[in-house]
Amino acid sequence: MASPADKLQTPKENEAGQTVPRWGPQHAGARELANLYSPGKRCQEWVSVVLCFSLMAFNLVHLLTNFHFSHFWSILSHFQWSIPLYGLLAGILTADFASGFVHWGADTWGSVDLPIFGKAFIRPFxxxxxxxxxxxxxDFIETNGDNCMLTIIPLANMAYSFxxxxxxxxxxxxxxxxxxxxxxxxxxxxxxxxKWSHTYFGLPLWVQKLQDWHVILPRKxxxxxxxxxxxxxxCITTGWLNYPLEKLGFWRNLEELIQGVTGEKPRSDDLKWAHKTN
Incomplete structure (x- = not known):
């Protein structure tokens, strides 16, 4: 018996006897969703990218300026220096979990028809x-604009602290x-x-190595x-948390809780778009 994935990916015929692709750029739902990308959305992405990278450069300069070489000259200082390293690791793990939570929320709940938010942020999912x-x-702006927007406030607060x-x-x-x-x-x-996890040709060697070593999300x-x-x-940053969260049934239990409270069925809007034929 064919799996649900096979059924969605296998072409079928519409009422006129024409072959309709189940997924890809020619899918009716995909074309309609792509056309909802607006100039206003593009402007928001540009502003977010410029602000994010400007703040990031400012904060990096101050982090380097405030780095103390004295950390290397005593056992106590070595221990003190290990704390920032733990902070870096914790930041990566937090980002991975946050990517999963946002991804899960946008994949599972909500609708493209929601005012403003739906077309701007749920549509890409x-x-x-x-x-x-x-x-x-x-391109770079469309790929990274929304994520840049999420970091502006914490980066601005960090800059203010410096x-x-x-x-x-x-x-x-x-x-x-x-x-x-x-x-x-x-x-x-x-x-x-x-994006790199969906790119199978032309990736720089260093990106492929980071994927192979599972430093960032691998394609497979x-x-x-x-x-x-x-x-x-x-989770789509490093993917490190995917296996433990799956073993815990974290997303499944959360969905059952929300469905029990609200009566909303997970991924109902996602399936609606997948089944569009015209």
Whole structure:
């Protein structure tokens, strides 16, 4: 018996006897969703990218300026220096979980028909399941604009801290700043990493190595999510948390709880777009 994924990917005939693709850029739902990408959305993405990378550059300069070589000259200082490293690791893990939570929420709930939010932020998730290669045709701005927007407030707050805190306070807050900066970097890069996980030709060798070493989301690992009905492996930054969250039944239990409280069925809007034929 064919799996749900096979059924969605196998061409079928419409009432006129014409072959209709189940997924890809020629899918009726994919075409309609792609056409909903507006100039206003493009402007928001441009502003987000410029602000995000400007703040990131500012904060990086101040992180380097506040780095203390004295950390290397005693055992105590070595221990103190390990704390920022833990902050970096914690930032990466937080980004991976956050990518999964946002991905799960947008995949599972809501509708493209929601005012403003639906077309701006849910639309790309619906398009991606019908046409997984669409993301590989998006330029840098469209790929990364929304993720850049998410990091603007924490990066701005971090920049404000560097401008207003005393050197002693900045020294005490250095591990926290490392955590926030690592989190911001990996949140910003999440959709770029996601794009690379769908790109099978022309990737730089260093990107392929990072995927092979599972430093960032590997291509083979992400394929698990793209088996219909797209109900698992939502974390798309590194993918490190996908296996433990799946073993815990984290997303499934959360969906059952929400459905029990609200009566809403998970992924109903996602399936609606997948079954469009004209």
């Amino acid at each position: 619906r398009e991606h399941h019908i046409d997984p290669t669409a993301i590989t045709r998006h 401008l207003t805190l005393s050197p002693a306070e900045q020294y005490r807050n250095y591990p926290w700043h490392c955590y926030v900066f690592a989190l911001a970097i990996f949140v910003t890069l999440t959709n770029q990493i996601h 690992h992400h394929r698990v999510h793209h088996v219909s009905p797209h109900e698992t492996y939502f």
